Amino acid sequence: MIGKAFVITGVTITIEFEHLDLDEGSSGCDDSLTFYDGMTTAAPVLRRVCGSSLPVTFTSTSNMVFVVFSTNNNTIDSGFLFKYKIGEWTELPNTLG
Numbered sequence: 405m406i407g408k409a410f411v412i413t414g415v416t417i418t419i420e421f422e423h424l425d426l427d428e429g430s431s432g433c434d435d436s437l438t439f440y441d442g443m444t445t446a447a448p449v450l451r452r453v454c455g456s457s458l459p460v461t462f463t464s465t466s467n468m469v470f471v472v473f474s475t476n477n478n479t480i481d482s483g484f485l486f487k488y489k490i491g492e493w494t495e496l497p498n499t500l501g
């Protein structure tokens with residue numbers, strides 16, 4: 405299991421897959437990639453992916469996404485490639501009068 409956190413201040417994170425090929429196995433997702441909508445695995449699952457169908461692009465609700473890659477000891481498929489985009493910056497209201 406490998407975990408990686410992306411933390412970017414003040415923005416949401418949008419994730420788009422360019423390639424996905426993770427072993428589904430017979431019982432579903434023998435190998436998988438799980439995106440948590442927060443800082444740890446205690447956060448709600450934003451998306452869990454396996455197989456070879458590209459998931460629809462999805463966005464976090466905050467500035468934190470924790471990604472976990474889980475794999476077992478058989479069947480090696482070609483893996484995954486995704487990119488992420490930080491949301492647009494939001495200007496604070498003008499308080500200078």
Ligand SMILES: [Ca+2]
Pocket residue numbers: 427434435475476477478479480481
């Ligand atoms: Ca495997």
